[in-house]
Amino acid sequence: MDITVARAADCRKALTLADLLGRPLGRITEARGPGFMIEPDKRAPLTMVEIPPGPYPSLDDALRVIEKYMHGACRHAPEQGEG
Numbered sequence: 001m002d003i004t005v006a007r008a009a010d011c012r013k014a015l016t017l018a019d020l021l022g023r024p025l026g027r028i029t030e031a032r033g034p035g036f037m038i039e040p041d042k043r044a045p046l047t048m049v050e051i052p053p054g055p056y057p058s059l060d061d062a063l064r065v066i067e068k069y070m071h072g073a074c075r076h077a078p079e080q081g082e083g
Helices: 059-070
Strands: 003-007 014-019 024-030 036-040 074-076
Touching (some): 003 059, 036 059, 059 074
Antiparallel strands (some): 003 014, 014 024
16 A cells, blocks of 8 residues: 655644545654654554554654555655645
8 A cells, every 4th residue: 555644734743644545544753762653543454553663763764664564655745835
């Protein structure tokens, strides 16, 4: 499943994860210590819940793990104001 990754509207340090139809899958947030955490949405498919939450040393590492478990690609949505 391919996933759209976008900056969260409520927190500049978080990214939202959604399927291509816009259904929420979860978030990636900065960990309290170093790294990034994956937080599945309550309504996410069971496969999303199986992803280890982290922490991951980098955002790219977190995205790679998501791609591995979801058998798809993570694509960044354009930022507000971009073409």
